[in-house]
Amino acid sequence: MSRNPSSGLLFELLRSFVTLAHTLNLSRAVRELDSTRQTVRRHINILEEIKGAPLFHVEDRQYRLSEAGRRSLREAEDILARGETWLKDEAGHIDGLFHVARQDEATGWQFFLQQHPISSIWTGSSALLRRGVKCWAEAEGALEADAMQPIRPYLMVFRRFEEDWVCTEVGSQSSYATWYGWAWERSAVGRSAPSLPGGKALANLLSQPFEEVRATHGLRFDHVHTQMARGEAGQMEPISFKRLLMGGTYPDGSYALLSLVERTYDLQIEGVSDEQIRTMPASEVMHVSDPALPPD
Known part of the structure; x- marks a missing residue:
């Protein structure tokens, strides 16, 4: 098999594309990349040759993404994000399951994720997640x-629109609604994942599990400990939760991604201590009995 002569430049090519796509201004992109106009143009030309389609249209020196560019952008961002975390030994697999341990020294932001087998839901303590699998099936x-x-009241639902995941529904008893409050609950519908609290950094880390479930139309189960912005001041606060992603359908048969989240201390994440997990206040732990049964 012949080797693509540009494969060694992959990260440089993608950085040029993503930076120009975000700025839509060649001079700004060159400054951010600490590069030259000739180099950035050459990188874009190489990618367009490989992709077989223009990634940008240029009119009066103003760049705008082409249809192919819009389709390619999120994947390019994801490749860069995953590549950088891999190089920093922040992402990998444990027993074949995805693991992320990402820490930003400048801001103190942390994101830890450990994928778990679906079968562990049956032996775990969560009545909500067990009921979720049964209802989905x-x-x-x-x-x-x-x-x-x-x-349904515990779900957050997403639709894929172009290259983004867009929120279409937030259940009033969902972890999202009870964590962020009624203002964000009412405001989330119609927003893409990058515009939700947590921003683009979190959206890039979410995209891989979302895309996996979209491809399989199946289930994915993760344990997560991180910090999320909260309140009017956007104060970062620790949060620990289990998340079940389920492939679903809207009434017209189009794809729906269903996210069922339960805040809990009952997590197992490689490299994360119980003490870290319990930095989330006890008042934020969700205590949900089986939602298919009437309350006591």
Whole structure:
């Protein structure tokens, strides 16, 4: 198999593309990259040759993304984010399951994720997640099916629009609603993942699990400990949770991604101590009995 002569330049090519896509200004992109106009143009030309389509249209020296550029941008961002975390030994696999340990020394922001087998839901302590799997299976993933309704108030639902994941529904009892409060609960619908609290850094880390579930239309189960911005001042606060992602469908048959999250101390993440997990205040732990049963 012949080697692509540009493969050794992959990161440089992608950085030029992503930076120019964000700035849409060649001079600004050159400054941010500490590069030259000729180099950035050459990188874009190489990528366009490989992709077989223009990534930008240029009119009166003003850049704008082409359709191919828009389709390629999120994937390029994801490759860069995952490559950088891998180089820093912040991402990898443990027993074949995805693991992230990302820490920003400048800001103190941390993101730890450990993927777990779906079977561990049956042996775990969460009645909500067990019911979630059962409802999803009985409903065959259909969001509006009667079988899905017991967990509907706890769900956050996304639709893929162009290259973004856009929120279409936030359940009033979901972790998102009870963590951020009614203002964000009411304001989240229609927003893309990068514009939600947590911003682009979190969106890039979310994209890999979301894309995996979209490809399989199946399930994915993760344990997560991180900090999320909260309140009017955007104060970063520790949060620990289990997240079940489920591939679903809207009534017209189009794809829906269902996110069922439960804040808890019952986490197992390689390299994260119980003490770290418990930095989330005890008042934020969700205590959800089986949602298919009437309250005591």
